[in-house]
Amino acid sequence: MARVGIPHTLAYFLYYPFWKTFFEALGHQVVVSSPTTREILDLGVEETVNDACIPIKIYHGHVASLIDKVDYMFCPRLVSVRLHGDFGSETFCPKFLGLPDLIRLTFTKAPPIIDTRIDLKKGKKELESICVEVGSRLGNSSQESQAACKKARQVHRQYLALLRQGTMPPEAMEILLNGAKPASREFPPDGLSIAVVGYPYAIYDPYINVGLLNMLAREKIKIYTQDMLSDKILNREARELPKSMFWYFSNRAVYGGLYYMKKANIDGIIHVTAFACGPDAMVDRLLEIEARRHNKPYLSISIDEHTGESGVRTRIEAFVDMLRYRRDKA
Amino acid sequence: MKGFLGVDVGSVSTNIVVINENGEVLAEKYLRTNGRPIEVVQEGIHEVGRELNGEVEIASAGTTGSARFLASMIIGADVVKNEITAHAVAASAVVPGVRTIIEIGGQDSKIIILRDGVVTDFAMNTVCAAGTGSFLDQQASRLLIPIEEFGNYALKSKNPVRIAGRCAVFAESDMIHKQQLGYNIEDIIAGLCEALVRNYMNNVGKGKEILEPVIFQGGVAANAGLVQAFNKYLNTKVTVPPHFAVMGAIGAALLAKEAYAKKKGTNFKGFNLRDIKFVTNSFECKGCSNACEVVQFFQNGELLARWGDRCGKWELQTA
């Protein structure tokens, strides 16, 4: 049995249930880092090359916090999760592509890194072969890995189903992996609905976005994110743009934003952007232009290591006030 | 007479106003926060009370600004509102139908876009100093010209010098350079005003649709040179409201008035705030590795509020 470390950020928010199930089915123990804390952020900022975006720095912090606790670090090279034959050819942003190398160079004392390349475009059976490769590094047979992969896929499907129903990732994981009961939420009939789009590691990490979703939840606002939409819906939006923008997570945010802009029941769009993210400069501008075209209120919140809670709160409060006044007028 | 109190506490200035039922300003105070918000609010409220001479009874009170929560604990506010909404409310009262609000204060600047009386878009800059009053303050003192005179110098300029205004540091070195080249001071100052306006438009105003009427408010609106520079840049005539420096506080007072119309009664603790002892202290929570700096707020030794915790663990249910 090996202890496999999974950092609590980046792809974690979409794929943790899959990999946790997979590793456990093989008889290994999964160690996940704690949600981002100040200590993790500080560690990350200290360790990472200076010009990295803040999410990559945070990833380094999570890795640093796991180093002494695991036998393997799970840091796959995420290239594409587009299925073979699926629409779209984009890959993950270059920083994801080089992540295992960054980690290896930064942490010379790190345990062995499982850096399997994940590129599902390659073929129908690609996910299975990836699982077999990962399993073999841990001493598991192909048969074992294939069985574990099957099980993990099932869990992943259930996970996606929960997200599509409007459950947020942390809660969906609790329900799926720990048998928690879904919380019942009451929304006032005349309450607001806001779509929050952005990278999963920006919108679902309450430390780095200073509790943005919580601020909205306290106002009894119904929150939608791009991850509640099926691939089919997102792909439809993709076709409306003259050109795809290459990076997978960026595109999801764009397509999700475009979709919600056209929905009458959505009062406004919030885009959470990561400081020093190259792709985001474009994503944000595109969303802003489109939002104006659709006459949908739009707020962009940029997060970095110094983001102050009060600045974000002021913007959110003002945005919510604005939506309420707008609604009262209508 | 009934009055409505508005308090706007920011990092640079603390503004206090009292308005009557018609929204007219009965008293106004523009004070430096100087890192001592509690004392400044206490003193300021006391002075306002003295000026009003017992003739006004506060029916409702509101706070705004980055320290709005702290301010509300001190005075006992009925409404606590963010500064965007407060500024928009105040500007709409002065110029009904206003469609653009330019607000430049000591430490930050904002733009608010309204259509049909409703805020439709806004942006704030709290990072870059080149678009705020402290930048002008600095340059004024570098040039040994009182800031109050700045505008007059600018107005005398016939030929403003182009100064790189991208950021405060560049602007300063470029200005020194232009001085050394022998440009006259009026043209340099006018150039600075134009640089600040360009900077504001490129940062805060980026991508915003600026339509008339335009209101220019915040402490910096006192500067006639900037007013002129905005007029020139926008090719319009911006309106500077009479109480331009305290518009946030007026907005808070108007919101307090609105709240009073719905629900009578106030939490306001009275003008004698000086007699109450407010203390804050802070500690580092060891509950998890976030190590939050938790602030505690005491009134006469009684714990009234806590904030600064990321998880809500230290939150007090205050009535």
Ligand code: SF4
């Ligand atoms: S998409 Fe942006 S934020 Fe995400 S890893 Fe790439 S550069 Fe960083």
Ligand code: SF4
């Ligand atoms: S207040 Fe909460 S989040 Fe902050 S250090 Fe304590 S336990 Fe952690």
